[in-house]
Amino acid sequence: MTTNNIERLQQRLGLSRREFLKFCTGVAATMGLSTEAALAMAETVADQAANRKKRPPVIWLHGQECTGPSETLLRSEHPTLERLLLDMISLDYHQTLDCGAGHQVEHMKDASMAANKGKYLLVIEGSIPTKDGGIYCKIADKTMLQHTIEAAEHAAAIVAFGSCASWGGVQSVGINPTEARGAQEILKDKLVVNIPGCPPNPYNFLATVMHFVTFGNLPELDDQNRPKFAYGRLIHENCERRPHFDAGRFAMEFGDEGHQQGWCLYKLGCKGPETYANCPAVEFNDIGGGTWPVGVGHPCFGCAEDGVGFTKPLFSLADVKTHTPPNEFPLIDQREGSASASPGASALAGAVVGAAVGAGAMAAKKMGTDSDNSDQG
Ligand code: SF4
Known part of the structure; x- marks a missing residue:
């Protein structure tokens, strides 16, 4: 990276060179990539910020949704992800951020897609209604269904950002009056990368885009086409x-002693x-020092998991995929060897592996925080 490039980044992102490299290393580590990959990503972003590399065009569509995914991206800080993102890409069309309106922006979209066949990234936010030919969501006199199919035809990659775009979200549950669908259900012959969540984590989106822009391909996906590093x-x-x-x-109740003490919300x-997601590790609002629902005392709603979020009522108990806690536990102030401790002993022994995994993760996170703090010194 040249000094000019770094200075430009400092001005735009409000980050020092060290902080920027640390951020890129964090992104790479989150994806399980090497330090070399982190440097390659930093190099790519710096080059693109300095206009030394062509930024990939992005066409961003909105269907049925609350604009939460765009909002979560715009509200993040340290670094301001939208600035970092806008340094990496050319956002040619975004229905809520475009300055222009009407025929002008539609013309811009068509021109960008025609000039960049096979090179642009398509981002879909919101579900796509299919009932009655899709008339329940129209933009510029075309249905969202038409927009989606047209834009997907020559896209280099397609990302469904948010639960609505990934699997239909809240619009698709229950009677589903508009027959709302996720993008993958519409684009059955295309690969759609799903980044679910309500809202989805902007960090996961940014990491996916950084990977795509730097290496020209997508991070490894799971069987639901979600980036494995995040889900x-x-x-x-x-x-x-x-x-x-x-x-x-x-x-046992909101506001009871256990709730006030920060006990488990199961x-x-x-x-x-x-629910598979990296919310506790990445958090929201401010990466590494932010917050997330369980952290502030609200049970996880399962928003990132198809068949859980918006489907299972909040009051219903989750299926515990690791182990099911017994109904009877020893009292917490009873010592080892106490006779009354025996009913839960085998369950607790069975939980050791899980506890070790959880403790290891939390220790790693704490170490990261500590080293962050020491770095500032
Ligand atoms: S994620 Fe697990 S440990 Fe955390 S509050 Fe929910 S049930 Fe408890």
């Missing part, structure tokens, strides 16, 4: 309340045990 583990595995789950300490309907 490879259950929330329950990395949750900071996991030691309470393993010890049988549960909040009995309040937390869906962390059956």
Whole structure:
């Protein structure tokens, strides 16, 4: 990276060179990539910020949704992800961020897609209604269904950002009056990368785009086409309340003693045990120092998991994919060897592996925080 490139980045992102490299290393580490990959990503972003490399065009469509995915991207800080993103890509069309309107922006979209066949990234936000020919969501006199099929035809890659675009989201559950669908159901012959969540984590989107822009391909995906780096583990595995789950300490009502003490929210309907996402590790609002629902006392809603979020009522208990806690635990102030401790002993022994995994993850996170702090010194 040249000094000019770094200075430009400092100005735009409000980051020092060190902070920027640290951020890229964090992104690479999240995806399980090497330091060399981090440097390659940093190099690519810096080059694109300095206009030394052509930025890939992005066409961003909105269907049925609340604009939460765009909002979550725009509201993040340190670094401001939207600036970082806008330094890497050319956002040629975004229905809520475009300055222009009407025929002008539609012309821009058509021109960009025609000039960049096979090179642009298509991002879809929101579900796509299919009932009655898709008339329940129209933009510029075309249905979202038409927009989606047209834009997907020559896209280099397609990303469904948010649960609505990934699998239909809240619009698709229950009676589904508009027959809302996720992008993959419409584009059956295309690969659609799903980044679900309500809202989805902007960091996961940014990491996926950085990977695509730097290496020209997508990160490894799971069987639901979700990036494995972000959806490879259950929330329950990395949750900071996991030691309470393993010890049988549960909040039973909102505001009760256990809730105030930060105990496990399983009995309040937390869906962390059956939802795959990296929310506890990455958090929201401010990467590494932000917050997430369980962290502030709200049970995980399972928004990132098809068949859980918006489908299972909040009050229902999650299927515990690791192990099911017994109904009876030893009291927490009873010592080892106490006769009354025996009913839960085998369950607790069975939880050791899970606890070790959870503790290891939390220790790693804590080490990261500590080293972050020491770096500032
Ligand atoms: S049940 Fe929920 S609150 Fe409890 S440890 Fe699992 S993810 Fe965390």
